[in-house]
Amino acid sequence: CAHPSAKPESAVSPYACQRRTTLNNHNKIFTDALEVLAENLEFCGNQGPSLAFRRAASVLKSLPEALRCLEETQHLPCLGEHCRAIIEEISECGSCSRVEEILNDERYRTMKLFSSVFGVGPKTAENWFCRGLRTFEQVLNEPSIRLNRMQTAGFLFYEDISKPxxxxxxxxxxxxxxxxxxxxxxxxxxxxxxxxxxxxxxxxxxxxxxxxxxxxxxxxxxxxxxxxxxxxxxxxxxxxxxxxxxxxxxxxxxxxxxxxxxxxxxxxxxxxxxxxxxxxxxxxxxxxxxxxxxxAYALLGWSGSTLFERDLRRFARLERGKLLDNHVLYDKATEAVLIICLAVLRTLHHEGFGGAIAGVTV
Ligand code: DCP
Ligand code: MG
Missing domain, CATH: 3.30.460.10 (Beta Polymerase, domain 2)
Known part of the structure; x- marks a missing residue:
């Protein structure tokens, strides 16, 4: 189908830092599913494949409207066959069977529950799961588990800090x-x-x-x-x-x-x-x-989102030959450390970071 607002091939950048993203996600039904798949892979330690689902979700979040048909995804970056099949299934059936399976999976549910505690990362959550623990009550009553200070606070204030x-x-x-x-x-x-x-x-x-x-x-x-x-x-x-x-x-x-x-x-x-x-x-x-x-670098790095930051660094490295992190921008060719001032950072915010990185001066 030819959506009247269908974008030409070049319209959506594969870099999150070059996409304007609305706060209003018009494709939540798809992005929620892709994020469940990503999270499940993260719980299994498969960061690489998980990132592919995160990227696909991020592209869909940047769209100004809801997808109306699968053809509209054809020219979108970061959406491979697998993601398109998921979108198709959701469009046709209202849900994706693999996602439903994950949402009902005991391991996923337990990992999600445990890692929702402040101070509990995927490794600890997995450790508790492998020991047969399934509920907070079981964790708190397990004599061999010694919670660290952060986890103790995490459980103590769980109700409050899990509320947005x-x-x-x-x-x-x-x-x-x-x-x-x-x-x-x-x-x-x-x-x-x-x-x-x-x-x-x-x-x-x-x-x-x-x-x-x-x-x-x-x-x-x-x-x-x-x-x-x-x-x-x-x-x-x-x-x-x-x-x-x-x-x-x-x-x-x-x-x-x-x-x-x-x-x-x-x-x-x-x-x-x-x-x-x-x-x-x-x-x-x-x-x-x-x-x-x-x-300026710290402010930029702490503004997020995580995928935006990741892509900003990837863009700097692959498209501009520069290395970026929360501390500095480094030009590999001239071996120069580039210190951005706040005024430049503000311009970057207005013009889109990715496109402007090349113009950053000392
Ligand atoms: N960050 C960082 N180093 C840390 C912690 C965070 O560079 N030790 C960055 C990553 C995020 C940003 O700071 O881009 C904010 O982190 P949050 O986890 O608080 O994420 P958000 O604020 O984007 O999301 P939320 O609304 O869930 O708090
Ligand atoms: Mg935050």
Whole structure:
């Protein structure tokens, strides 16, 4: 069928960083299915094949309208035969049998349940599953399991932190974080990053980046902010990760989500009437404090989404011969380290990152 708005072959880029993506996903029925397939592969440790499903879902999310027929997928990148067959099955039957099978699979369901706990990754979830455990109750009553501090907090605040955080709650937290940051360093500033920076209405946590004007302040500010939260009795959990950042380190070819800046993973008490009858809820908050000269890269890296970041790096490497990570952009040909300033970063945001990377100057 010829959809009136069918795109010509070149319209959709295979790089997420070159696609404008609406916050309103018109193809949720397909992307939900592809993401279940991706997640199931991740639970099995098959990152490569999983990424193919994530890429396909990302392409569909960027479409301005719902797909009307399979032919419309013909010129879309990242959609192989397998993905197209899934789309076809869903179009015809309303669901995909393989996805339904996964959703009913005991291993998938248990892995999903266990890895929904803060501090429980796929390896731990699998370990618990292989030991025959299927419920939280069984895990908590298993004498041979010693939960670490993060997992203990994860179970303790499970109900609250698995509830999505709204934009209103994120804004309330910004005021709290800003107050604490300014109290310990009046010249520091705070910006919201992660999903809320991308305009999402809900998130699983709230991410903040702190800008400090003087060298070295990025290493002292987080412990001081944590102390401040403690003194206000709003700190429920904190995991401070000191900086391992090395100015001389160049980006690698491998995609590493974790960077080397000072950061902390927190659970904070947010005051406000709750459905539970309590007057507060627990919220996951991440703070990162990069050195000023690398602030722009850190902001870019923490804005996400993960696939956007992955493709931005892939684009920089394959299309522009540059290596990018959360710390720096490196030109392989000239062996130059490129420091982007905030003004350039803002332009990149407006013009689309991928297309503008080549124009980045020192
Ligand atoms: N990030 C990073 N290093 C970390 C943690 C996160 O570089 N140690 C990046 C990856 C994400 C972004 O920061 O692109 C935010 O991470 P989140 O997991 O909070 O993801 P989002 O904010 O995009 O989603 P959500 O709405 O679920 O919080
Ligand atoms: Mg987030």
């Amino acid at each position: 955080v709204s934009r209103t709650e994120a804004s309330a937290l910004k005021i709290i974080v800003e107050e604490a940051v300014i109290c310990v360093n009046p010249s520091a500033t705070v910006s919201i990053t992660g999903g809320f920076r991308r305009g999402k209405e809900f998130g699983h946590d709230v991410d903040f980046i702190i800008k400090t004007p003087e060298a070295g302040q990025e290493d002292t500010i987080l412990p001081a902010v944590i102390e401040r939260f403690k003194s206000q009795s709003i700190l429920l959990y904190s995991d401070l990760q000191e900086s391992t950042f090395d100015l001389r380190q160049l980006p690698t070819h491998r995609f590493e989500a974790m960077d080397h800046f000072s950061k902390c993973f927190l659970i904070l008490k947010l005051k406000g009437e709750q459905e539970t009858g309590r007057d507060w809820r627990a919220v996951r908050v991440d703070l990162v404090a990069p050195p000023l000269e690398r602030y």
